[in-house]
Amino acid sequence: MLVRPEQFFADRFGLSASVTERLLGGALARRVDHADLYLEYRVSEELVLEEGLVKKASRHVSQGAGVRAQSGERTGYAHTDDLALPNLEEAARQARAIADRAGESAVVPVKGPARPHDLYTLVEPPITTDVHAKVDLLRRIDAAARAADPRVKQVIASLGSEDVVVLIAGPSGWTTGDVRPLTRLNVTVIAEEDGKREIGSYGGGGRVAFTFYLEQERWRHFAGQAVRQAVLKLSAVEAPAGTMTVVLGPGWPGILLHEAVGHGLEGDFNRKGTSAFSGRLGQKVASEKVTVVDDGTIANRRGSLNVDDEGVPTRRNVLIENGILRGYMQDRLNARLTGQEPTGNGRRESYAHPPLPRMTNTFMLAGDDDPADIIRSVEHGLYAVNFGGGQVDITSGKFVFSASEAYLIEGGRVTAPVKGATLIGNGPDALTRVSRVGNDLALDEGVGTCGKDGQSVPVGVGLPTIRIDGITVGGTQV
């Protein structure tokens, strides 16, 4: 779909620039601080192969509009999935009704958006690739996984693709749009041996064409990793319980940053003073070896955006620099209320939700250490290289993330694989314990989805190998 969003919504729904301007300019902007209109059209497709058969094939279309009016700290939001003009006018009326009650009526001029990036224009977006080619790939993955090890008893391979066209119209008549392709391939394997069963899962993707999976046979790598994990876990020993030194491998273990500091640095929590990081700008929150950035501008990454969902171009935001807290991630509302600049982090799951400050691609910059040296430096500890999900209580700062592939470190050497275990730490404290940072920064394969206030958005994380001197490992071996 090589389309221009303005043209797309004008042709398809009659929502030209003059119509959106009238909706916002006439109906809203004079009486509120900020108002915007968000139009979205999404086509998605999912293919699932299991037991060697394509069992699920589905295609979905969703479209809708969200209208927002803000006055002071108040937000009125209304959405409809019927894009007929009378419905939009009704939504605008509902959104305004609440913001109106504030009594103040100073329109804060919002600059027209700067030029969006061009991070993921694709000649052939993944949603348009012929479905037979996709099915063929899933079959090859199934065969490769089964051939890789006789203990593989079940393979579930799924491929999701979507294309989202968005148009954001602000007060004073500006509009900006984006066309966002996204795809994700996932392989799950069940392995069995002597009555024991285990699961392995691996995948990747991004704002890339279907051919991404064929390059360097990435699909084979994903299948192989899923098999390797499942088989490895068949022989895993009990994970240790207690506080110990932990070495995290590169890439997806960057979920540590997402949970330990990322959420706590989102602008809404800090405006409200409900985050463990509230009021700590300029303070030391990590070891001086630690620099963490959130960067929405990396080409073709899952967490990247040309503009955020409020029409602000994304950028590279330094959150922590050499251990010092430098900045929060902002949407327009929280930036305005705290006298900061929006940072391109205003995101929403869909037209059915108002934007919130959210992460894009969050990672730690590489250090100088050789990863092998970092492992050798640990007498007794845990080496964790793959994780499932994580969660944080931003107020107390306590966060968890669950290792799905981890090993004991004994005498500076990686030894037995251990069963999955949850790691728990305290956000403002965890990164102060980072004593070594490797030179092997890697971003994840493109699988992350972040949930907040019931809204899911695609994100990325990244990490070099790091050593943390003391984090609690929730195993069963006392």
Next chain:
Amino acid sequence: MSALLDLLGDVLGRARDKGATEADAFVVEDQSFSAQVRMGQVDTVKHARDQHLALRVFSGRSSAAASTSDLSLESLARLVDEAVALARITAPDPLSGLADPAGLARAVPDLALDDPGGHALDPEAKIELARRCEQAALGFDPRITNSEGGDFGDGHARYAYATSHGFQGEYRSSSFSLSVSPLATANGEMQRDGWYHTTRRRADLDAPEAIGRVAAQRALRRLGARRVKTAEVPVIFDPQMAATLIRHIAGAASGPALYRRASFLLERLGQTIAAPSITIVDDGTIPGALGSRPFDGEGLPVQRTVVVDKGVLASYLLDTYSGRKLGMPSTHHAARDGSGVGVSTTNLYLTAGDAAPASLIRSVKSGLYVTELIGFGVNSVTGDYSRGAVGLWIDNGELAYPVEQITVAGNLLDMFRAVEGVGNDLVFRDRTAAPTLLIGRMVVAGD
């Protein structure tokens, strides 16, 4: 016949015309409102209107699905064409197909799921409920210094489902919810907790003041949290946390997990998987309950299913397809989404025991009382369990002090076999409910 069923009839007719041998479809229309008040000021008010239609078609034994939120004639025509085309690429599966026609629900029972008058409340009055709820929390104690807000929400939905083999059913449902998340502060420490209530009828909602007070008490009791030394000790789960444990049992007992061999309950039907004090029931027929529904996602009547009977795994939770895969009839637990059929519980609960919660706590010399769990550390294939926890430490039978930044770990099968006490305090606040539960030994990791 209603407009929604007419619409479904047209879509199913077109699917047949385009070559589908069987088909089913559902349509949902939804209106909702929510208001958040934070620190006494209106923060966010949301109005929403949603609709979508989902179609599943069979071409012989091959199937595919499609859904859309655009219910225009042109869009629905495209939906049918795309679904039929997609069905040609999926593999024929001899077990696929609609539910057995003999089992279809013949009537749609009135389960009191709708409160038609409940929504007739001015937005200002709804905002006022959220404000009172938050105010009760903020005013409860000077250490309650901040808030994530008080929230009121209501929703009103119409759902219709029809199949090409003659089923047609439709029902309305509503929901009302009120919640608040206050923050307590003392000596530089900040803790948040919350309380909520969700009901089908607005009149059944707890008073906003009652919800606010409980929320404040829950936040306050977390102040002064410590860590504890790593130890293997008895662990008591409060009713909300005990409910999360039976959700893991239901997940492992669901048909799709079983036929994929991705369940720790595989091949355990009829076996003892828990202590004799454990009986777990799923009952979709309870009038007015949050999880009730008149028929499942394939048109089969809902029923009461005993999943675990005095420790013995008595039934799986099956839809038609997973039942056929396992050689068993559906237990009428089909759930629909846009991409097909899965399995979901209705009202799932652990039956009450006879122990007063206080006596369970008194029976523990040194152990953990869990009030919150975070993270995703549950392996559904092995039952291995490891989650972050917040709670209170039990010292000589008393709740002594709050604890945090610890984990609880074990294996779900071992945990349910090690149950030493079931409380008498079962209350249906959610779709899943349980009384207080005492597990004899788990590993608590801390310092």
